[in-house]
Amino acid sequence: MKNSFDEKILDEAQDWIKANQKVVLATVIQTWGSSPRQVGSRMIVNEKGDFSGSVSGGCVESAVVSECLSLIKDNKPCKKIEFKVSNESAWEVGLACGGEIAVYIEQIH
Amino acid sequence: MKLKTLEEILKKKSSKTEFAILTNLENGNSEIYIPGTSPEGEFSKYINEIEKFFKSKKNGVIENSEIFVETYIKPIKVIIVGAVHIAQYLVDFAKSLNFEISIIDPRGYFASEQRFPDIKVINKWPKEAFEEIETNSNTALIALTHDPKIDDPALQFALKNKFYYIGALGSKKTHENRCQRLSEAGFTNDEINSIHGPIGIKLGGKSAPEIALSIIAQLVSETYKK
Numbered sequence: 586m587k588n589s590f591d592e593k594i595l596d597e598a599q600d601w602i603k604a605n606q607k608v609v610l611a612t613v614i615q616t617w618g619s620s621p622r623q624v625g626s627r628m629i630v631n632e633k634g635d636f637s638g639s640v641s642g643g644c645v646e647s648a649v650v651s652e653c654l655s656l657i658k659d660n661k662p663c664k665k666i667e668f669k670v671s672n673e674s675a676w677e678v679g680l681a682c683g684g685e686i687a688v689y690i691e692q693i694h
Numbered sequence: 695m696k697l698k699t700l701e702e703i704l705k706k707k708s709s710k711t712e713f714a715i716l717t718n719l720e721n722g723n724s725e726i727y728i729p730g731t732s733p734e735g736e737f738s739k740y741i742n743e744i745e746k747f748f749k750s751k752k753n754g755v756i757e758n759s760e761i762f763v764e765t766y767i768k769p770i771k772v773i774i775v776g777a778v779h780i781a782q783y784l785v786d787f788a789k790s791l792n793f794e795i796s797i798i799d800p801r802g803y804f805a806s807e808q809r810f811p812d813i814k815v816i817n818k819w820p821k822e823a824f825e826e827i828e829t830n831s832n833t834a835l836i837a838l839t840h841d842p843k844i845d846d847p848a849l850q851f852a853l854k855n856k857f858y859y860i861g862a863l864g865s866k867k868t869h870e871n872r873c874q875r876l877s878e879a880g881f882t883n884d885e886i887n888s889i890h891g892p893i894g895i896k897l898g899g900k901s902a903p904e905i906a907l908s909i910i911a912q913l914v915s916e917t918y919k920k
Contacts, residue, residue, distance in 0.1 A: 592792055595703055602697060610695060614719065614755055614762045625753035625764050663722035689719055689762065693695050 594627045594638040598693060606631040609653035611690045613640050614665070620684035630690075632657050640688050641668075653690050663691040695724050702726055703766075710794070712767055714748060716740075719760040737761065769794040770917060773827065775820060775848040776838030777804040780863070783906030784836065785813055791914065793834075798823040800844065820848035832920075834859035834913060836893065840868055846875060853885050859916045861893035861909060868892075890916075 601608050613626040621642035628638035628646065630653035640649055645668045652666055669685045695717075703726065706713045716737045717724040727733050729748050733741060743756045747763040755762050769792045774781050777799035788795050796814040799805035805817040816823040835852040837845040840863050849872070852860045862872060869891035876886050894908030895915070 592707065593790070595700060595707070599700060599704060602700075612762070612764070623753075663719070665719055689717070691695050691717075691722055691724075693697055693700055 594629060597637055598629045601629065601631055602693060606633075607657050608693045609656055609690050610693055611638075611640055611649050611653060611688050613686055614689045615687040616684060617686075618684040620686045622686075630654070641686060644668075645686070645688070649688055649690065656690055656692060661692075662694075663689065665689050695722075699724055699726065707766065710768055712748075712765075714744060714766065715764045716744065717762040717764075719755070719762055770832055770834060771796065771827070771829065772834045772836060772913065773798060773829070773848075773852075774836045774838060775799070775845055776841075776863075777801075777806075777809060777815060778838050779902040780838055780906050780909070782809065783903045784910060785810060787906060787910040791910070793913075796827055798848065799839070820844065820851060824848075824851050829855055829857070831856045831858055833857045834917075835861070836909060836913070837862040840864040842872070842875065846872070846879075849876065849889065850879060850881070853881055853888070858920055859890070859913055860888060861890035861912065863893045863905075863909075864891065866892060 598608050598610060609630045611628040611630065613622055613624050616624055622640055626640055628636055628640045628649060630636045630650050634650055634654055636646065636650055639646060652664065656664055665687060667687045703715060706726065712729055714727045715724060716727050716733060718736055723736065725734060725737055727744060732738060733744060740756055740759065740761055744763055747754060748765050751765060751767050753764045772788060772793045772795050774784060774795060774797045777797050781797060785795055796816065797805065797810060798816050798820055800817065800819045802817055805815045807815060816826055835848060835857050837848055839845050845862060849860065849862060862869065864872065872891065873886050890912060894905060895912045897904060897908045899905065899908065
Protein backbone atom coordinates (compact mmCIF):
# COMPACT_ATOMS: atom_id res chain seq x y z
CA MET A 586 0.00 0.00 0.00
CA LYS A 587 1.74 3.10 -1.26
CA ASN A 588 1.35 6.38 0.50
CA SER A 589 0.78 9.49 -1.50
CA PHE A 590 3.60 11.56 -0.04
CA ASP A 591 2.87 14.74 -1.96
CA GLU A 592 -0.68 15.10 -0.82
CA LYS A 593 -0.38 18.67 0.39
CA ILE A 594 0.52 20.04 -3.03
CA LEU A 595 -3.09 20.31 -4.19
CA ASP A 596 -4.02 22.23 -1.03
CA GLU A 597 -1.18 24.59 -1.82
CA ALA A 598 -2.46 24.96 -5.40
CA GLN A 599 -5.80 26.09 -4.01
CA ASP A 600 -4.08 28.58 -1.68
CA TRP A 601 -2.19 30.08 -4.62
CA ILE A 602 -5.39 30.37 -6.66
CA LYS A 603 -7.13 32.08 -3.74
CA ALA A 604 -4.24 34.55 -3.76
CA ASN A 605 -5.16 35.34 -7.40
CA GLN A 606 -2.21 33.54 -8.94
CA LYS A 607 -2.34 31.55 -12.16
CA VAL A 608 -1.45 27.95 -11.40
CA VAL A 609 -0.16 25.17 -13.65
CA LEU A 610 -0.18 21.66 -12.25
CA ALA A 611 2.61 19.31 -13.42
CA THR A 612 2.18 15.57 -12.87
CA VAL A 613 4.54 12.67 -13.58
CA ILE A 614 2.40 10.37 -15.73
CA GLN A 615 4.94 7.79 -16.92
CA THR A 616 8.46 6.70 -16.03
CA TRP A 617 10.94 4.35 -17.67
CA GLY A 618 14.17 3.07 -16.15
CA SER A 619 15.42 4.68 -12.98
CA SER A 620 13.58 7.88 -12.22
CA PRO A 621 13.63 9.57 -8.85
CA ARG A 622 9.94 10.38 -8.46
CA GLN A 623 7.09 7.94 -8.89
CA VAL A 624 4.07 8.30 -11.18
CA GLY A 625 1.61 10.75 -9.62
CA SER A 626 4.33 13.05 -8.22
CA ARG A 627 3.34 16.68 -8.53
CA MET A 628 4.64 20.18 -8.80
CA ILE A 629 2.82 23.50 -9.11
CA VAL A 630 4.08 26.59 -10.92
CA ASN A 631 2.66 30.12 -10.95
CA GLU A 632 2.93 32.87 -13.55
CA LYS A 633 5.98 34.34 -11.81
CA GLY A 634 7.85 31.04 -12.06
CA ASP A 635 7.57 30.21 -8.33
CA PHE A 636 7.22 26.49 -7.85
CA SER A 637 6.52 23.94 -5.12
CA GLY A 638 6.72 20.14 -5.08
CA SER A 639 8.80 18.12 -7.55
CA VAL A 640 8.63 15.86 -10.59
CA SER A 641 12.24 14.64 -10.46
CA GLY A 642 15.23 14.94 -8.18
CA GLY A 643 15.93 18.44 -9.41
CA CYS A 644 16.92 17.26 -12.90
CA VAL A 645 14.11 18.64 -15.06
CA GLU A 646 12.31 21.11 -12.77
CA SER A 647 13.70 24.21 -14.51
CA ALA A 648 12.59 22.92 -17.92
CA VAL A 649 9.13 22.12 -16.52
CA VAL A 650 8.86 25.62 -15.05
CA SER A 651 9.60 27.25 -18.41
CA GLU A 652 7.12 24.92 -20.17
CA CYS A 653 4.49 25.93 -17.58
CA LEU A 654 5.21 29.62 -18.13
CA SER A 655 4.77 29.17 -21.91
CA LEU A 656 1.48 27.38 -21.29
CA ILE A 657 0.21 30.39 -19.32
CA LYS A 658 1.59 32.87 -21.90
CA ASP A 659 0.03 31.02 -24.86
CA ASN A 660 -3.12 30.37 -22.81
CA LYS A 661 -3.17 26.66 -23.66
CA PRO A 662 -5.02 24.19 -21.41
CA CYS A 663 -2.51 21.35 -21.27
CA LYS A 664 0.59 19.70 -22.72
CA LYS A 665 2.50 16.44 -22.44
CA ILE A 666 6.28 16.67 -22.19
CA GLU A 667 8.69 13.74 -22.40
CA PHE A 668 12.17 13.91 -20.99
CA LYS A 669 14.38 11.23 -22.46
CA VAL A 670 18.09 10.74 -22.32
CA SER A 671 18.20 10.97 -26.11
CA ASN A 672 16.27 14.22 -25.94
CA GLU A 673 18.56 17.22 -26.37
CA SER A 674 16.78 19.37 -23.83
CA ALA A 675 17.01 16.59 -21.27
CA TRP A 676 20.78 16.65 -21.70
CA GLU A 677 20.76 20.39 -21.30
CA VAL A 678 18.83 20.30 -18.07
CA GLY A 679 20.64 17.15 -17.06
CA LEU A 680 18.53 14.07 -16.46
CA ALA A 681 21.52 12.66 -14.63
CA CYS A 682 19.70 9.59 -13.35
CA GLY A 683 19.54 8.14 -16.86
CA GLY A 684 15.81 7.57 -16.57
CA GLU A 685 13.01 8.84 -18.72
CA ILE A 686 9.85 10.56 -17.58
CA ALA A 687 6.69 11.97 -19.09
CA VAL A 688 5.17 14.99 -17.38
CA TYR A 689 1.69 16.34 -18.04
CA ILE A 690 1.13 20.03 -17.39
CA GLU A 691 -2.31 21.63 -17.13
CA GLN A 692 -3.69 25.00 -16.17
CA ILE A 693 -6.16 25.12 -13.30
CA HIS A 694 -8.94 27.43 -14.42
CA MET B 695 -8.21 20.87 -14.65
CA LYS B 696 -11.21 22.91 -13.62
CA LEU B 697 -11.03 24.75 -10.29
CA LYS B 698 -14.29 23.01 -9.41
CA THR B 699 -12.60 19.62 -9.85
CA LEU B 700 -9.67 20.68 -7.65
CA GLU B 701 -12.07 21.81 -4.92
CA GLU B 702 -13.93 18.52 -5.14
CA ILE B 703 -10.63 16.59 -4.87
CA LEU B 704 -9.68 18.50 -1.71
CA LYS B 705 -13.12 17.84 -0.23
CA LYS B 706 -12.80 14.10 -0.92
CA LYS B 707 -9.33 14.09 0.60
CA SER B 708 -10.39 15.79 3.81
CA SER B 709 -13.37 13.46 4.21
CA LYS B 710 -10.98 10.51 3.60
CA THR B 711 -13.11 9.13 0.77
CA GLU B 712 -11.36 6.84 -1.71
CA PHE B 713 -11.42 8.15 -5.28
CA ALA B 714 -9.46 8.47 -8.49
CA ILE B 715 -8.75 11.41 -10.79
CA LEU B 716 -9.24 10.52 -14.47
CA THR B 717 -7.54 12.80 -16.98
CA ASN B 718 -7.76 12.77 -20.76
CA LEU B 719 -4.22 13.82 -21.69
CA GLU B 720 -5.29 14.85 -25.18
CA ASN B 721 -8.04 17.34 -24.43
CA GLY B 722 -7.35 18.08 -20.76
CA ASN B 723 -10.75 16.92 -19.49
CA SER B 724 -10.68 15.49 -16.01
CA GLU B 725 -13.17 13.82 -13.76
CA ILE B 726 -13.39 12.33 -10.30
CA TYR B 727 -14.23 8.66 -10.10
CA ILE B 728 -15.63 6.90 -7.04
CA PRO B 729 -14.91 3.14 -7.01
CA GLY B 730 -17.98 1.04 -7.68
CA THR B 731 -19.71 3.74 -9.73
CA SER B 732 -19.74 4.27 -13.51
CA PRO B 733 -17.37 6.84 -14.99
CA GLU B 734 -19.05 9.32 -17.32
CA GLY B 735 -18.71 10.11 -21.02
CA GLU B 736 -15.32 9.59 -22.61
CA PHE B 737 -14.04 7.64 -19.58
CA SER B 738 -16.90 5.12 -19.40
CA LYS B 739 -15.37 2.54 -21.76
CA TYR B 740 -12.27 2.25 -19.54
CA ILE B 741 -14.16 1.12 -16.42
CA ASN B 742 -12.35 -2.25 -16.16
CA GLU B 743 -8.89 -0.72 -16.56
CA ILE B 744 -9.68 2.02 -14.04
CA GLU B 745 -10.85 -0.54 -11.48
CA LYS B 746 -7.60 -2.47 -12.05
CA PHE B 747 -5.51 0.59 -11.18
CA PHE B 748 -7.65 1.04 -8.11
CA LYS B 749 -7.22 -2.53 -6.93
CA SER B 750 -3.44 -2.43 -7.38
CA LYS B 751 -3.33 1.04 -5.73
CA LYS B 752 -1.26 2.38 -8.59
CA ASN B 753 -1.25 5.43 -10.80
CA GLY B 754 -0.62 5.35 -14.53
CA VAL B 755 -1.70 5.75 -18.13
CA ILE B 756 -4.14 3.13 -19.45
CA GLU B 757 -2.43 1.10 -22.17
CA ASN B 758 -3.14 2.19 -25.76
CA SER B 759 -4.99 5.26 -24.56
CA GLU B 760 -4.39 8.82 -23.42
CA ILE B 761 -6.18 8.37 -20.11
CA PHE B 762 -4.24 8.94 -16.88
CA VAL B 763 -5.55 7.42 -13.67
CA GLU B 764 -4.46 8.60 -10.25
CA THR B 765 -5.86 6.74 -7.29
CA TYR B 766 -6.31 8.09 -3.79
CA ILE B 767 -6.43 5.45 -1.14
CA LYS B 768 -7.23 5.76 2.52
CA PRO B 769 -4.27 6.73 4.67
CA ILE B 770 -2.87 4.06 6.93
CA LYS B 771 -4.26 4.28 10.44
CA VAL B 772 -1.66 4.54 13.17
CA ILE B 773 -2.72 4.30 16.79
CA ILE B 774 -0.36 5.73 19.38
CA VAL B 775 -0.82 4.69 22.99
CA GLY B 776 0.63 7.34 25.26
CA ALA B 777 0.21 11.05 24.58
CA VAL B 778 3.83 11.62 25.59
CA HIS B 779 6.57 13.95 24.30
CA ILE B 780 7.72 11.47 21.60
CA ALA B 781 4.13 11.29 20.33
CA GLN B 782 4.19 15.02 19.63
CA TYR B 783 7.15 14.56 17.27
CA LEU B 784 5.58 11.43 15.72
CA VAL B 785 2.51 13.48 14.87
CA ASP B 786 4.71 16.08 13.13
CA PHE B 787 6.52 13.44 11.03
CA ALA B 788 3.33 11.54 10.22
CA LYS B 789 1.64 14.64 8.78
CA SER B 790 3.81 14.59 5.67
CA LEU B 791 3.63 10.80 5.32
CA ASN B 792 -0.10 10.27 4.86
CA PHE B 793 -0.62 8.34 8.09
CA GLU B 794 -3.82 8.99 10.02
CA ILE B 795 -3.01 9.20 13.71
CA SER B 796 -5.22 8.52 16.72
CA ILE B 797 -3.86 8.78 20.23
CA ILE B 798 -5.07 6.85 23.25
CA ASP B 799 -4.17 7.88 26.79
CA PRO B 800 -6.34 7.47 29.88
CA ARG B 801 -4.27 10.11 31.69
CA GLY B 802 -6.11 13.38 31.17
CA TYR B 803 -3.13 15.63 31.80
CA PHE B 804 -1.31 14.04 28.84
CA ALA B 805 -4.22 13.61 26.48
CA SER B 806 -5.12 17.25 26.02
CA GLU B 807 -6.20 18.87 22.78
CA GLN B 808 -3.84 21.73 23.45
CA ARG B 809 -0.88 19.30 23.25
CA PHE B 810 -2.24 17.64 20.08
CA PRO B 811 -4.21 20.08 17.94
CA ASP B 812 -6.13 18.50 15.00
CA ILE B 813 -5.46 14.94 16.20
CA LYS B 814 -8.05 12.48 17.46
CA VAL B 815 -7.13 12.04 21.12
CA ILE B 816 -9.15 9.49 23.08
CA ASN B 817 -8.93 10.04 26.80
CA LYS B 818 -9.91 6.47 27.77
CA TRP B 819 -8.34 3.14 28.67
CA PRO B 820 -7.34 1.13 25.55
CA LYS B 821 -10.15 -1.41 25.85
CA GLU B 822 -12.85 1.30 25.71
CA ALA B 823 -10.89 3.44 23.26
CA PHE B 824 -10.67 0.66 20.66
CA GLU B 825 -14.46 0.56 20.57
CA GLU B 826 -14.31 4.01 19.00
CA ILE B 827 -11.73 3.20 16.31
CA GLU B 828 -12.25 0.96 13.30
CA THR B 829 -9.16 -1.24 12.94
CA ASN B 830 -7.95 -4.03 10.65
CA SER B 831 -4.76 -5.64 9.37
CA ASN B 832 -3.84 -2.30 7.74
CA THR B 833 -3.59 -0.64 11.14
CA ALA B 834 -0.37 0.06 13.05
CA LEU B 835 0.15 0.38 16.82
CA ILE B 836 2.86 2.35 18.57
CA ALA B 837 2.85 1.81 22.35
CA LEU B 838 4.78 4.51 24.17
CA THR B 839 3.78 4.55 27.84
CA HIS B 840 5.95 1.53 28.88
CA ASP B 841 3.35 1.17 31.62
CA PRO B 842 2.02 -2.41 31.51
CA LYS B 843 -1.47 -1.46 32.65
CA ILE B 844 -1.85 0.91 29.67
CA ASP B 845 0.35 -0.68 26.97
CA ASP B 846 -0.43 -4.36 27.53
CA PRO B 847 -4.18 -4.29 26.78
CA ALA B 848 -3.44 -2.31 23.60
CA LEU B 849 -0.71 -4.75 22.51
CA GLN B 850 -3.04 -7.68 23.14
CA PHE B 851 -5.77 -6.03 21.07
CA ALA B 852 -3.32 -5.32 18.22
CA LEU B 853 -1.99 -8.90 18.22
CA LYS B 854 -5.50 -10.39 18.22
CA ASN B 855 -6.57 -8.11 15.37
CA LYS B 856 -3.38 -8.78 13.38
CA PHE B 857 -2.14 -5.20 13.00
CA TYR B 858 0.63 -5.12 10.35
CA TYR B 859 2.96 -3.16 12.59
CA ILE B 860 3.18 -3.31 16.37
CA GLY B 861 5.95 -1.51 18.22
CA ALA B 862 6.51 -0.97 21.93
CA LEU B 863 8.83 1.50 23.61
CA GLY B 864 11.01 0.35 26.48
CA SER B 865 14.47 -1.02 27.30
CA LYS B 866 15.49 -4.61 26.51
CA LYS B 867 14.68 -5.54 30.11
CA THR B 868 11.26 -3.86 29.95
CA HIS B 869 10.58 -5.70 26.70
CA GLU B 870 11.64 -9.07 28.14
CA ASN B 871 9.18 -8.60 31.00
CA ARG B 872 6.51 -7.56 28.51
CA CYS B 873 7.09 -10.70 26.42
CA GLN B 874 6.86 -12.82 29.56
CA ARG B 875 3.46 -11.28 30.46
CA LEU B 876 2.13 -11.77 26.93
CA SER B 877 3.29 -15.38 26.98
CA GLU B 878 1.46 -15.92 30.28
CA ALA B 879 -1.61 -14.35 28.68
CA GLY B 880 -1.51 -17.13 26.07
CA PHE B 881 0.15 -15.49 23.06
CA THR B 882 2.45 -17.65 20.93
CA ASN B 883 6.17 -16.95 20.45
CA ASP B 884 5.55 -16.00 16.81
CA GLU B 885 2.97 -13.45 17.86
CA ILE B 886 5.17 -12.02 20.59
CA ASN B 887 8.21 -11.87 18.28
CA SER B 888 6.20 -9.89 15.74
CA ILE B 889 6.26 -6.96 18.17
CA HIS B 890 9.04 -4.48 17.41
CA GLY B 891 10.60 -4.03 20.82
CA PRO B 892 12.61 -2.10 21.75
CA ILE B 893 10.83 -0.01 19.15
CA GLY B 894 12.51 1.77 16.21
CA ILE B 895 15.56 1.31 14.00
CA LYS B 896 18.99 1.88 15.54
CA LEU B 897 19.98 5.49 15.03
CA GLY B 898 21.83 5.98 18.27
CA GLY B 899 19.82 9.02 19.34
CA LYS B 900 18.18 9.46 22.71
CA SER B 901 16.18 12.69 22.41
CA ALA B 902 12.42 12.68 21.83
CA PRO B 903 12.61 13.79 18.16
CA GLU B 904 15.41 11.28 17.48
CA ILE B 905 13.40 8.41 18.96
CA ALA B 906 10.33 9.56 17.00
CA LEU B 907 12.42 9.56 13.81
CA SER B 908 13.68 6.02 14.47
CA ILE B 909 10.09 4.83 15.07
CA ILE B 910 8.64 6.50 11.98
CA ALA B 911 11.53 5.14 9.87
CA GLN B 912 10.71 1.61 11.03
CA LEU B 913 7.00 2.17 10.39
CA VAL B 914 7.61 3.38 6.82
CA SER B 915 9.96 0.45 6.16
CA GLU B 916 7.40 -2.07 7.43
CA THR B 917 4.64 -0.35 5.45
CA TYR B 918 6.54 -0.94 2.21
CA LYS B 919 7.13 -4.60 3.12
CA LYS B 920 3.38 -5.25 3.21
